[in-house]
Every structure is written in structure tokens, then in C-alpha cells.
Amino acid sequence: MNMTFKEKSAWGSLVALALVSYWFFPAAFNAATYATDPAGLVAISIGCIVTLIIIEAIYQSVIAAVDGDASDERDALINLKAERIAGYVLGIALFTLVARIIAVEALEWVETMGALTIAVWILFTLTVSEVAKLISQIAFYRFSA
Amino acid sequence: MAKTHVRNNIRTLRFEHGEMTQQSLADRVGVTRQTIVAIEKEKYSPSLEAAFKIAAVFGEPLEAVFSYEPSSR
Numbered sequence: 001m002n003m004t005f006k007e008k009s010a011w012g013s014l015v016a017l018a019l020v021s022y023w024f025f026p027a028a029f030n031a032a033t034y035a036t037d038p039a040g041l042v043a044i045s046i047g048c049i050v051t052l053i054i055i056e057a058i059y060q061s062v063i064a065a066v067d068g069d070a071s072d073e074r075d076a077l078i079n080l081k082a083e084r085i086a087g088y089v090l091g092i093a094l095f096t097l098v099a100r101i102i103a104v105e106a107l108e109w110v111e112t113m114g115a116l117t118i119a120v121w122i123l124f125t126l127t128v129s130e131v132a133k134l135i136s137q138i139a140f141y142r143f144s145a
Numbered sequence: 146m147a148k149t150h151v152r153n154n155i156r157t158l159r160f161e162h163g164e165m166t167q168q169s170l171a172d173r174v175g176v177t178r179q180t181i182v183a184i185e186k187e188k189y190s191p192s193l194e195a196a197f198k199i200a201a202v203f204g205e206p207l208e209a210v211f212s213y214e215p216s217s218r
Contacts, residue, residue, distance in 0.1 A: 004179045072176040073192050074183060141179075144188055 005067055006075040007141040012059040014134040016052055021127050024048045028123070032116035041116060045123070078140040086133035093125035151190040152212045155181070158203045174198045 003011075024044065031041040063069075097118070104112050113121070159165040167185070171178040174195060183189035184199075191199065200210045 002179060002182070004177050007179075070177050072180050073195060074176070074180040074189055 003141070004071070004075060005063060005069045006071050006079070007138065008063045008067070009060060010134050010137040010141070012063070013056060014131065014138070016055045016059065017127065017131060017134070020048050020052050020055075021131075025120070025124060025127075028120045029117070032114065032120045035114060035116060038116060041120075078137055081140055082133045082136035085136040086129045089132040090125060090129035093128055094122075097121050097125060148187045149190040150214050150216065152187060152214050153184060154210055155185050155199065158205065158210065162203060170199070170202060173202045 027044055028041060031037055031044070101113065101118065155170070159167070159170060167181045168178045171181045174181070175198065176191075176195060180189065180191075180195075184191050196207060196211055200207045203210060
């Protein structure tokens with residue numbers, strides 16, 4: 001496939017993020033909901049972030065060494081468009097989360113969430129917005145922009 | 146696949162300039178080869194600066210390389 005450095009980078013980031021998230025979020029939500037081991041949750045979070053950084057660093061170094069890391073105005077435009085979409089996704093996701101927290105406190109008709117669960121949900125919304133950005137980038141590279 | 150309203154003759158001009166490769170044009174303009182591909186396929190409208198640089202590579206005025214085709218609606 002004929003791809004720029006930035007598109008390869010987006011694919012790599014998407015795959016790495018999806019793999020780490022697939023493993024991390026079920027464990028994190030489970031740990032946060034039952035609050036069995038808060039310290040363990042922190043350790044899992046740090047471990048996942050470090051793993052993600054290592055995977056990204058290795059992958060980016062390899063593709064930069066093979067193809068170079070050139071980028072231009074089209075890459076910048078695509079990045080801006082994708083950032084805008086990610087911003088919308090993050091806004092909607094956070095608004096939904098805040099609405100749920102308010103509903104818990106004010107209306108008392110949904111199950112209470114602990115601080116750890118809210119923290120994991122915030123991490124989840126950040127991850128979803130990043131995934132939206134990466135998918136948007138790839139779609140713009142493949143189909144338009 | 147959405148096309149832009151900016152049409153171009155880059156493919157023809159490359160042919161007329163000794164079968165200039167997309168990579169060669171990209172190097173002279175300062176963009177990636179994939180951007181030249183996207184411009185040729187009219188999937189991407191270059192910036193004014195890039196458009197002038199492309200025209201300059203071929204030694205043509207801007208309007209000989211690019212034209213604007215308004216929407217038919």
C-alpha cells in the first residue's frame with residue numbers, strides 16, 4: 001500500500017492503542033467497580049502507558065528509518081481535520097459522562113459511580129477520542145483531503 | 146471518493162517534461178510523492194504556494210497548470 005510516514009504512523013498508533021485498550025479497559029473497569037485493589041489499578045495504568053510508549057517508539061523509529069519521516073501541508077491539513085473530529089467526540093463523550101454524574105448526584109436514579117470508576121471513564125473517553133482521530137486521519141488519507 | 150473543484154494538467158505536463166516522475170516533482174516542490182498523487186487525482190487542492198511551485202517547475206503560468214471548475218449545481 002502506498003502510504004506516507006504519517007499514515008503509517010496513524011495505522012501503527014491505532015493498532016497499538018486498540019490492543020492495549022482491549023486488554024486494559026475490561027481489567028480497569030472491573031478493578032474500579034469492585035475497588036478490590038486500587039493500587040493494582042494504578043500499576044496496570046502505568047504499565048499500559050509505558051507499554052504503549054515503548055511500542056510506539058519502536059514502531060515510529062523503524063518506519064522513519066525505512067521510509068524517512070517526511071511530512072508536508074497535506075499531512076498538516078489532515079491532522080487538523082482529524083483533531084477537529086476528535087474534539088467533537090471528546091466533547092460529546094465528556095458531556096455524557098458529566099450528565100451521568102449529575103444524574104447520580106441530583107436525581108439519584110442511577111447507580112452511584114466511585115471516583116476510580118469516573119477516572120477510568122475519563123481515560124476511556126480520551127482513548128475513544130484518540131481512536132476517532134486516528135481513524136479519521138486514515139480515512140482522509142485513503143478517501144479525500 | 147470526493148473530488149475537489151480544482152482541475153490540473155500535471156500528468157500531461159510531467160509527460161511533456163521528459164516523463165518526469167512523481168517523486169522527482171515532489172522533491173522539487175518540497176512535498177511527499179503521495180501529495181502529488183492526491184493532487185493529480187484531484188483529491189486534494191494544493192496550497193497557493195505549492196501550486197505556484199508546481200507551475201514554476203514546469204515553467205508555466207499558474208492558470209496553465211490549474212483551473213477552477215465551479216459546482217454544476
